[in-house]
Amino acid sequence: MTELFPPAPKARSLFDEPGSTLVRIIDTETAGQKLEEDAVIEIGSVDLDLKTGAIFNPMQTFCDPAGVEISAGARKVHQISNEMLVGAPTFAEAVVPFSTGTFAAQRADFDRSRLRLTGRWLCTYKLALRAFPDVKAHGLQSLVKYVPLDLSGVSALLSGLHPHRALFDAVCTAVLMRRIAETLMPRCQDLDDFLERAETVSNEPALLARLRFGRHRGIPIRQVPSDYLEWLVAEPQMSADAVFTAKRALATRQMRGERVLPGAERKTGEP
Template structure:
C-alpha cells in the first residue's frame, strides 16, 4: 500500500523528435511542484538539455531551440537525475498528454497523472482539451498567484508545466488524486467523435444514430486507442 504523496511534480519537456522518429531525445525540461498539503505551486526549475544529435528544422520550428542553444547543456540522463531530486517514492508525476513524457522519462516507478485524460472526463464538452485551450476555458489567468508572464512563451518546458499545474489543481478539487491516477492508466475517454462522416457529433449521439459506425471503429478502423475505447464503452452501455 502506498503512503500519501507529498507533492505532484508537474513536468514538461521539449524534444528533438517524436518517439517514433529514429532520433529523439529531450532538449529542454521544466517542472513545478504542487504541494498537496497546501495546494500551492512552486519550486520552478528549467534547463536546456543536449540531445546528442542535431535538432531537425521542423522540430525546431515548434520550440525554437537551436543546436547552438544546447551545445554546452547537460545530457538527458543527467537531466533525469536532476528531475528525481527531492521526490519521495510515493510522490507523483503529472504532465499534459503524459504518454509523451513517459516515452522519455521513466519516473522511477512513480505514479503518473495525465491532465489531458482527466480533462476529458472533467469537462467533456469543451471543444479542445489542449493545454492552452484549458487555460482559457478554466480562466487560469484569473487564479490567485498566477503570473501570465510565467506562462510564456508557449511550447517551452517551464511555461507549459506552469499552466498544467494550475489545471491539475482545478482537477484535484473535483476528484481525489488516486482517481486521477486510475483515469491516467486508461485510454482517453472522448466526447467528440473524429472523422468526417459524423463531424461535430458526440460519441453518445452516434451510438444512437449509427451504432454500426462504432462497431467499425472498434473492429476495422485504424483509429486511436482512445477512439476504440470510447466506442466500445458506448456499445457496451447500449447493449446493457
C-alpha cells in the same frame, strides 16, 4: 460524473505513497524525432500541493541532444536554437533533480517515454477529458482558454517564457491539474482515492469527448449513432482511443437501457 471518473480497483499502485499530497508537474521539449531516435533538449517542472493548491519549486534545464538533429517542425514550435544548448548537461545528468514519486504531464505517455522516470504518472489530458468533457478542445492552451484557467496567480513563474517551452507548459499544466482535482475530488473518499482513480484513468486509452474523423467528426459521443460506434469497435486499424470510447459509450447505453440511436446508411469501410 461517476461514470467518467469511476472508483479504482482496490489494489494500490506500486508507487503509492499514502498521505503524500505533492505532484511534480513536468514537461519536456525534444528534438522532434521518432521515439527511438529522439532526444530531450529541455525539462521543466513545478510542484503542486494537491491539499493546499500551492504551485512552487520551479526547475528548468536544457539538455545536450548528443548529436541528434532538432527537426525544423520542433524548432518552429519551441524556438530552442542550437546556440541555446551550448554547454548544456547531458540528459543523464540533467534529469536527476527531477526524480520524485508522483508525476503529472499533459501528454504523459510522451513525457514518460522520453524521461523514463520511475513513479506514478498522471495524464492531465486524459483527466481533463473526464473533468471537462464538453470543453471545445483538450490541448493545453485550448484548456487554458475554454475551461478557462486563471493564470494570474502564476504570472511571476510565466514571466519571460512562452507556450511550448518546458517550464511555461509545466506551470500551465499545474494550474490545470489543480482545477481537475477541484472538479473530481468531491467524487472521491479522500486524496488517496483520487490519486488511485486518476492513475487508473491515466493508464487507460483516452475517453474522447468527440471523434476527430469521419462523418461524425466533432459531434459529442453521446450523439453518435450506436451502429457507427459498433463499426468503430470492429475496425482492425482503428485507434485505441476511438475503440475504447466507442465500447464505453455502447456499454453505458446498454446499462441505461437506452434506445439504440439510428445511424445514416454508409458504405462498407467508410468512416
